[in-house]
Amino acid sequence: MLEKDYQSVGGEARQLWEKGYDTLEKKNFDYAMELLTMALEKEPAFFDCRMALRAAQVKKYESAGKLAKMAASAGAATHMAAAKLALSKKNYFGALNSAEKVLCADPYSSVGHRVIVDAAHALDYPQTMISSLQLLKKANPKDNEVAKELGEALEMLGDWDTAENLMLQLAQTNPEDQELQQAYKDTAAKATIYRGNYEGMMSGKNPLAASREEQDEGPQLTAEEALEEKIYHMEERLQNEPENFKLA
Template identity: 35%
Template sequence: IYLVVSEKNRKEVPPQAREYFEKGLAALRKDNLDYATKLFEQALRREPGFFECREALRLNQFKRVSKKKSLFRMFGKTTSSSLLPKGQLALKKNPIEAINVAEQILNDDPYSVMGNKLLAEASSLAGFSKTAVFSWDLVMKQQSDDKFTIMNYCKALAANGEVAKAEKVCGDLAKTYPRDQEVLQLSKNLTASLTLSEGGYDKVASGEADYRAVLKDEDEAVLLEQENRRSEQESTAERLVVEYEQKLEGDPSNLKIIRSLAELYCRLKQFDRSVEYYERFNLTNLRSDAAIDRAIVDTRLKKYDWQIAQVDQDNAAQLKEERNAFEMEQIQLLSNTYPSDLALRYDLGLLQLAAGEITPAIQSFQRAQANPHREIPSLMNIGRCFAKRGMNDMAASTLQKALDKKEVMDDEKLELHYELGCVLSAMKRHDESIEQFKAIYEKNIGYRDVAERVDAYYENLS
């Protein structure tokens, strides 16, 4: 459940804050924008949670910028970039101070992504949920496809009580990132929050409602319990196994049923039985299939993982060694069997790199580059291989080549900037190195140790 903290309206703020606000509105109507800015700022200093005043200040900022476009283009970015580190440092200690710094940035550039992000993050920490949503809304208009922006926007919506909207937005994001655990967990949490709020369970938890008033009767309670249990238990898979095996008796060459049975047995942790059905698929198909052969390997790896979870620490260590050796051997074999499958070759390169087999890894990644979906990650890993060899100049040029191919600042580009920054740092090219970390800092201050690196850089300058 998310905590919702309300901000103050015009009637709730201190009289002096209200007086400054009303004078600011009068100045805004007369297009006396600089004076209006000062009045709104005075009101917000006396009551930082005065949301209506902050909205008026933002409108005033947009009007000022539209009248001073040339001046804004010349100086706005410099002012913003110089204030941002100060705001980020304040964020850790005093969210209200960080809010004030963010407003200074937005006075010069109300469209500033970093300024609005700083304001949103500080507002969330201060409990100003409306301001946080208001700020993330402005960021979303410029970064509507950015994963981190969307996740933070959803959290802000939920904190402001807009759980249904947050759940819908995050659900759409989960379709774009179906394997991203952070996104899936957030989506799951929001769905649970929505269920609780719509069903009235949040009121039950807080003592505002009676359980039986929420669940209309005991039958509904039983049905709800069964529905929840159904998603967690294996009964559905067991029922489908019986059903599909009966169908297979009448249609023994049905590849779709055979594959479904293999997948179901794997879900039931009957891994050997699962492998039998995958092998039957290949025999029935009269030829080997790369996807099926990979599924066989993955199923055996899942068996290893399951066994590792069941044994003590000493036996687990031995099983992990066996598992790693098995995976390397099998992926190498599959890669040789299906040389045109460059996704397999890329996976082999990852295993080789993890095992410290640098030369074979470079060869694998160089071949995998021909797959357009693996080109950039292959270049990044080639750069890592060169760096491990101490070939930092080659690592830097390879990582820069990968960066040049990236147009969107996503997770992959953040990682490339970080890797290049580390390589340049190792080469004692510190000014170039810090530029890579600053690019990340502007996007995601929480990325690895970037905040510490950039903060230390600015502290050394002062």
């Protein structure tokens, strides 16, 4: 199922999103979260709505006091259990809905984002995966498994250049990890095939060695820089520029 932007959604889900977005701009975060959550329950593939909801969650959390945050996190335990149960029963839409309620209490919850990643993967929602994986990666930059998942999600999205760049960085920073070396080679091969350029493969040159030679010639775009360019509307932007949140 393809993810949808606001131009691809109509009916009640569109109306709820419009009202929720207007409410978000008026800084009524609780009501905005309620409306946007309802819209997502009607149209889970509505990615623009999910990002608007994430903006409301972040702003609500940032404006809350310490005690309010603690109380909200404690109250989210039921939703967290429901999200895990739904995921275990392969009720992926239910898992997404419950996970979003967890994030309404704590938008940085690693458990909530992990459920969203797993459910979104099953539903073939790469943009939703990327938005949560980027936050998980920021929380734990050395987690190679999360980085590999991010590369896979970028492949699903068809963003081969960024996926290859990310896997190259992983391979270069973990030269002893043979699994990562092979994962990079697989991604590079698929990217080459996708681009229809077989010259590098036919030359017999090791892609990792070639990439390292290119690095010696000048600075290369890092995975983080590439991700920032490609998925600017994801979690990191919502955290850094919540007041400037705009739909693409």
